[in-house]
Amino acid sequence: SQTIHQWPATLVQPVGSPLSLECTVEGTSNPNLYWYRQAAGRGLQLLFYSVGIGQISSEVPQNLSASRPQDRQFILSSKKLLLSDSGFYLCAWTGGGRAGNEQFFGPGTRLTVL
Amino acid sequence: ELKVEQNPLFLSMQEGKNYTIYCNYSTTSDRLYWYRQDPGKSLESLFVLLSNGAVKQEGRLMASLDTKARLSTLHITAAVHDLSATYFCAVHQAGTALIFGKGTTLSVSS
16 A cells, blocks of 8 residues: 655744655656645645656745655755744645556644744 | 635634535636645645546545536535645646645644
8 A cells, every 4th residue: 555754744943944845655657746735724735846867847926845866765855944934834745647646645744933 | 827715714604514625717628626634744635536527425525527617516415523634625727737725724623
C-alpha cells in the first residue's frame, strides 16, 4: 500500500530564516506530487505541483520554491521566510489516470514564523 | 478559470437532524471529490464522484453529482457529534490540478 510522509511535523522559525520541508511517498512510482498551504481557518492554496523528476509548476508567485530531486521526493524551500508564510503545509500525491486524480494527503507540517 | 463554491461555510447542526451542503463549480468537469478535515489534521478522502448522476454513501453521509447543473451535494442523515469537521469539495481541472472549495465547517450539538 502507498504511504506519504512529511517532516517535520511542526516547525517554528524566525522571520528571514531558510526553510526546507520534505515529502516522500512509498509504494508507488512516478506519482504526481503537490504542495498546498492552508492558513489558519482557511481553504487550501495550491503552491506547486510536479509530474516528474525536475518538473515543477508554480501556481502562486511567492518567496517559496519546490524541487523534486527523486521520483518520490518533493521538497518545499525558502531562502527567507516571511510572517505570511505561517500555515499548515500539506503534501499530496496522485497516481494519475481517470480515477487517479484523487489526491491523498500527507499528515502536514505546521509552520509558525515569528 | 475554474471556481468552486461551497455553501454554507459554517453549519451548526442538531443531533438527529438532516442537513445538506452544496458545492457549485463554474466550468465543465466530470470528476468531483469530497474530503474531510478534523481540526489540526490533514485531509481524508471521503468520496470520489466520476460521472453525472453518481451517488456514493458511507454511513450517514451521501454525496451526489449533477454535472449538468455543475453541482454536488453532501447530505447528512441524522447528524451525530462524530461528524463535526470541515468538509471540502474539489473539482478536477484540465491538466493535473484539483481546485478546492473553501470548506464547510460542521458543528454538531446535542
